[in-house]
Amino acid sequence: MLALSSAKYCNYSILIFLLLITHLSSTLEALPLQHNIERFDINEFGIFEDHSFIPTFIEPQPEQKKIKNRDSTSYFFTQPIDHNDQSQGQFNQRYFVNSTFYKPGGPVFLYVGGESAIMTSTVEYSEASELAASLNGFLVIAEHRYHGESLPNIPNMKSENLKFLNTEQALQDFANFIINAPSSSSSPLNVISKDSKWISIGGSYGGNLAAWLREKFPNLIFAAYASSAPVKAELNFFQYDQAIANRLPCRDLVGESIEYIDSILTSGNRSAIDDLKKQFGLDAIQDDKDFASALNDPFIPMVQYYFPPTSSSEQDSIKMFCDAFTNSPDQSPKGLTAVYANGMKYFLQIQGYTNTDKILKVYATNKLSTDLGENQDETAWMWQYCNEFGYYQTAPQPPSLRLRSILIDADYYQSRCNFLWPDIPNSPDVDRINNAYGSTNAIISRVIYVNGDGDPWFPLTVSSNDANRKSTPNTPILVVKGGAHVTDLRPPTSVDWDSLKQARSDARNYLKTWLNIN
Numbered sequence: 001m002l003a004l005s006s007a008k009y010c011n012y013s014i015l016i017f018l019l020l021i022t023h024l025s026s027t028l029e030a031l032p033l034q035h036n037i038e039r040f041d042i043n044e045f046g047i048f049e050d051h052s053f054i055p056t057f058i059e060p061q062p063e064q065k066k067i068k069n070r071d072s073t074s075y076f077f078t079q080p081i082d083h084n085d086q087s088q089g090q091f092n093q094r095y096f097v098n099s100t101f102y103k104p105g106g107p108v109f110l111y112v113g114g115e116s117a118i119m120t121s122t123v124e125y126s127e128a129s130e131l132a133a134s135l136n137g138f139l140v141i142a143e144h145r146y147h148g149e150s151l152p153n154i155p156n157m158k159s160e161n162l163k164f165l166n167t168e169q170a171l172q173d174f175a176n177f178i179i180n181a182p183s184s185s186s187s188p189l190n191v192i193s194k195d196s197k198w199i200s201i202g203g204s205y206g207g208n209l210a211a212w213l214r215e216k217f218p219n220l221i222f223a224a225y226a227s228s229a230p231v232k233a234e235l236n237f238f239q240y241d242q243a244i245a246n247r248l249p250c251r252d253l254v255g256e257s258i259e260y261i262d263s264i265l266t267s268g269n270r271s272a273i274d275d276l277k278k279q280f281g282l283d284a285i286q287d288d289k290d291f292a293s294a295l296n297d298p299f300i301p302m303v304q305y306y307f308p309p310t311s312s313s314e315q316d317s318i319k320m321f322c323d324a325f326t327n328s329p330d331q332s333p334k335g336l337t338a339v340y341a342n343g344m345k346y347f348l349q350i351q352g353y354t355n356t357d358k359i360l361k362v363y364a365t366n367k368l369s370t371d372l373g374e375n376q377d378e379t380a381w382m383w384q385y386c387n388e389f390g391y392y393q394t395a396p397q398p399p400s401l402r403l404r405s406i407l408i409d410a411d412y413y414q415s416r417c418n419f420l421w422p423d424i425p426n427s428p429d430v431d432r433i434n435n436a437y438g439s440t441n442a443i444i445s446r447v448i449y450v451n452g453d454g455d456p457w458f459p460l461t462v463s464s465n466d467a468n469r470k471s472t473p474n475t476p477i478l479v480v481k482g483g484a485h486v487t488d489l490r491p492p493t494s495v496d497w498d499s500l501k502q503a504r505s506d507a508r509n510y511l512k513t514w515l516n517i518n
């Protein structure tokens with residue numbers, strides 16, 4: 001996600017609640033795209049159906065309740081803050097394990113934490129635990145530095161305190177972990193035998209890291225599984241918006257509404273602009289670009305994490321969203337904008353953004369803060385995309401269809417970066433990252449890439465047309481038809497479709513072949 005924006009100010013209980021009712025497991029690492037909303041609840045668009053503002057939540061299903069049990073223990077491994085200078089001090093890297101399935105000599109799956117705190121559900125029940133179970137593997141998930149509880153002792157997140165937060169240091173953490181964590185007598189990893197092979201696995205940015213670990217530390221990492229990895233850093237990532245449009249049958253209607261909104265935003269008519277903000281329940285936001293950016297929150301995560309309904313009590317989120325536009329009696333741009341505005345208001349309510357302060361804290365650039373606290377993960381990730389990856393999800397230029405306001409350009413994202421950190425460069429150094437890791441051209445043996453063709457991050461993966469890559473037995477590139485972001489690493493469900501099952505079984509078979517397991 002990247003809208004990169006700001007922080008995840010979702011009330012934690014709401015987040016957990018949404019987590020349960022949407023079957024999303026922690027394996028769904030998100031690149032924080034759109035402002036804070038990493039997990040989408042289909043009922044957020046209930047308003048479109050019954051035109052009431054009363055949320056109708058679904059009771060968690062038994063399968064979902066299972067994910068709720070949090071009985072995994074936290075362990076910590078001491079890391080240097082700077083792998084090139086031990087005098088900078090140390091921090092504790094958190095990890096969880098599941099040793100249930102391990103037989104000596106079996107592989108060790110190192111689930112690489114990405115741009116968020118790790119969650120116990122990854123070791124308790126996920127595609128990673130299924131893999132470990134089927135291959136007699138040991139499963140460990142290690143947290144990314146500066147995320148969750150793996151935070152060095154810093155007073156705030158100003159630039160001087162984040163200079164060791166980068167891809168290189170993170171990769172060295174994981175390498176150091178493999179070399180030294182198992183030899184500690186107090187570590188649950190000490191049962192791992194010397195001949196066990198390490199396999200890195202991760203999704204999204206964590207998928208990049210999984211592949212790059214194999215690239216940079218081939219003697220430590222035997223193989224890698226990179227899910228939905230946007231390995232190409234890109235400053236102006238307008239293809240993201242186009243990929244979202246491709247997934248929405250009602251793209252033209254949403255696009256017409258956006259054009260109408262833009263005609264007002266660019267009119268210079270202050271009172272008309274203020275009326276528009278009010279219509280969306282966002283009149284607290286002064287900055288017009290911040291307002292325009294907020295408009296994407298209701299549907300971007302819905303597409304990025306799309307998953308079909310798993311029971312008859314659920315509805316298809318994309319269908320529900322699009323029906324609202326398609327069934328509107330008033331199909332004029334103004335009428336479609338009214339549908340959109342109602343949906344936005346309902347979304348704000350569901351997210352708990354019920355007062356002015358909350359709305360500003362989430363959406364207003366001038367409220368971004370380097371304070372530690374609930375926005376730690378979002379700020380840490382923002383630091384990395386502002387410096388390393390870009391991934392700025394901009395509006396495609398006319399006459400291309402666009403689902404976001406024309407005001408959302410690279411300068412807008414950059415202004416947010418430089419508001420928070422005035423002393424960093426005026427552009428992320430995406431060339432450095434692409435040169436260091438090879439972008440979509442890096443051919444790394446025994447790396448399995450899995451990408452969903454409905455994932456808006458697809459254009460930055462090795463599966464994109466631009467990459468022009470072929471799948472080979474040594475570097476397989478698997479595509480989940482109809483898959484979204486990191487769909488393959490979700491826990492299996494009763495509605496998994498053939499292409500998803502095929503990709504999982506192919507991935508497993510490649511690992512078995514390489515490991516010489518029948």
Ligand SMILES: *[C@@H]1O[C@H](CO)[C@@H](O)[C@H](O)[C@H]1NC(C)=O
Pocket residue numbers: 071072073097098099100123124125126129
């Ligand atoms: C290990 O995985 C199994 C299967 O998913 C699960 O039942 C068990 O609770 C997990 N153990 C830990 C410690 O997470």
Ligand SMILES: *[C@@H]1O[C@H](CO)[C@@H](O)[C@H](O)[C@H]1NC(C)=O
Pocket residue numbers: 269270271272273275
């Ligand atoms: C500005 O917009 C308002 C509607 O909000 C309208 O009444 C007014 O005529 C517009 N002003 C101009 C100069 O177009």
